[in-house]
Amino acid sequence: MKITIKVDPDLCIGAASCVTIADDTFALNDENKADVLDHGQAPGGPSYERVVEVTEDEKENIILGAQSCPTLAVSIFNEAGEQIFPEV
Amino acid sequence: MASYVIIGAGVAGTTAADTLRKLDPDAEITLIGHEVHPLYSRVLLSHYVEGKIERDRLFLKKPEWYLENNIVYMSGIDVLEVDTKNSFVRTSEEREIPYDKLLITSGSEVRLALDNMRGISYFRTLEDAEQMIGCINSVLTQPIHERRAIVAGGGFVALEYINILAHFKIPTTVILRSTGFWSRSFGVEAQKILQRHVEKQGVQLLTNQSTFEFLGTEDFAGVRLLDGTKIKAQMIGMAIGMVPEVDFLKSSGIKINKGILANEYLETNIENVYTAGDVAEFYDAIVERQFVMGNWTNAQMQARAAATSMADGRTKFELVTSYSANLLGKDIVFVGDVSREHADDIIQKRVDEENSTEIFVRDGRMVGAVLVGEVKERTKLTNAIRERQTYRLEVKG
Numbered sequence: 252m253k254i255t256i257k258v259d260p261d262l263c264i265g266a267a268s269c270v271t272i273a274d275d276t277f278a279l280n281d282e283n284k285a286d287v288l289d290h291g292q293a294p295g296g297p298s299y300e301r302v303v304e305v306t307e308d309e310k311e312n313i314i315l316g317a318q319s320c321p322t323l324a325v326s327i328f329n330e331a332g333e334q335i336f337p338e339v
Numbered sequence: 340m341a342s343y344v345i346i347g348a349g350v351a352g353t354t355a356a357d358t359l360r361k362l363d364p365d366a367e368i369t370l371i372g373h374e375v376h377p378l379y380s381r382v383l384l385s386h387y388v389e390g391k392i393e394r395d396r397l398f399l400k401k402p403e404w405y406l407e408n409n410i411v412y413m414s415g416i417d418v419l420e421v422d423t424k425n426s427f428v429r430t431s432e433e434r435e436i437p438y439d440k441l442l443i444t445s446g447s448e449v450r451l452a453l454d455n456m457r458g459i460s461y462f463r464t465l466e467d468a469e470q471m472i473g474c475i476n477s478v479l480t481q482p483i484h485e486r487r488a489i490v491a492g493g494g495f496v497a498l499e500y501i502n503i504l505a506h507f508k509i510p511t512t513v514i515l516r517s518t519g520f521w522s523r524s525f526g527v528e529a530q531k532i533l534q535r536h537v538e539k540q541g542v543q544l545l546t547n548q549s550t551f552e553f554l555g556t557e558d559f560a561g562v563r564l565l566d567g568t569k570i571k572a573q574m575i576g577m578a579i580g581m582v583p584e585v586d587f588l589k590s591s592g593i594k595i596n597k598g599i600l601a602n603e604y605l606e607t608n609i610e611n612v613y614t615a616g617d618v619a620e621f622y623d624a625i626v627e628r629q630f631v632m633g634n635w636t637n638a639q640m641q642a643r644a645a646a647t648s649m650a651d652g653r654t655k656f657e658l659v660t661s662y663s664a665n666l667l668g669k670d671i672v673f674v675g676d677v678s679r680e681h682a683d684d685i686i687q688k689r690v691d692e693e694n695s696t697e698i699f700v701r702d703g704r705m706v707g708a709v710l711v712g713e714v715k716e717r718t719k720l721t722n723a724i725r726e727r728q729t730y731r732l733e734v735k736g
Contacts (some may be wrong), residue, residue, distance in 0.1 A: 271658060
């Protein structure tokens, strides 16, 4: 399945909890904010938003990473564009 | 069916409850918290005070989450005693709650001033944040040229006050007992950079002030320094440190030093009693030292490790702790063990007008780093500590 992962750089404070939990999906950039990766890679250059093909386990772990953010700077959407985290 | 009791319902306690539920769908889980709210983000409180987010946005769990996950959440309740011989905790409602396994995540409390006046502010809880909003509003009723706030302290909480007061354009004086910000971690150069940075933005910094006196009776009116200088102000943000919350453990037999002593599995000296978060003085297996580390990510990851140890077999906590902050636009990052006192050597790897990087070395290897200004080496330094690189190797890399 595909999910869209977005980091709000205005909210991100570089706590790096997402990086600790899901380092294949999040990495701190030079601005001390979390970039979104696609399985450890950054095709097309660094980005705060990416559509990624994931397994169910990978999705669960990415959500766990998003949940760990103290400022809720990470949002995740399903293929239908519905926000699956944070719950609305 | 296992019965787990968790004392403390902050990020560590709540994360542990969540992890325990995932690992053990049938267990009885009781979460006991002093505060009356569902889990909220203390990290977001400054955004709330500045009016950047609504109060609702602070909450990381909805009230129904606890019920949906079959977690008994006793909110607004204190634990008065832990009886480790008979395996129960006694609460402020005089209830005795038995446990098979106990996790203590009671966190830390702010150090209080001796005086109690309107205008003295603390910053830890949502209630503190709301009280601070009241203090700030009261300062803003004063004529512009008379407005002033004082911040006592030079760590994270002080920095949050400085940022918030700058947001409201309230002239600020910072009183520090030591030579500068984070004197236990930063060397002279980093302290100078931060001092210049805040002074350029109009903040007055008074260093080496061992003590001061409050002026005012019912309402805070300012301070008198040791040399007699008076500074008039309408509010003071007290940021003079945190103390692990351990008083209720006095008769428990659980070993306490600065915090609750724990090994790398987050086990205390008493069987079936674990600890995590700000209250834990844990053994950090990566930098090989036991210490207290109060930050969000650490609390969360320790809670996951402790809960896994409790429900699914011993799990070592291994994390290069790191946290970052921003002081009036200047980035600050701490990685690993940044206690100057416990380093064999501290190397000023980089320094100029705006940036500083210091490396902490112990037993020939890098155990910590502090960065001010440009922080893009953070990931590289974190990896170097995790991989237990010697400092020499790190320089080559």
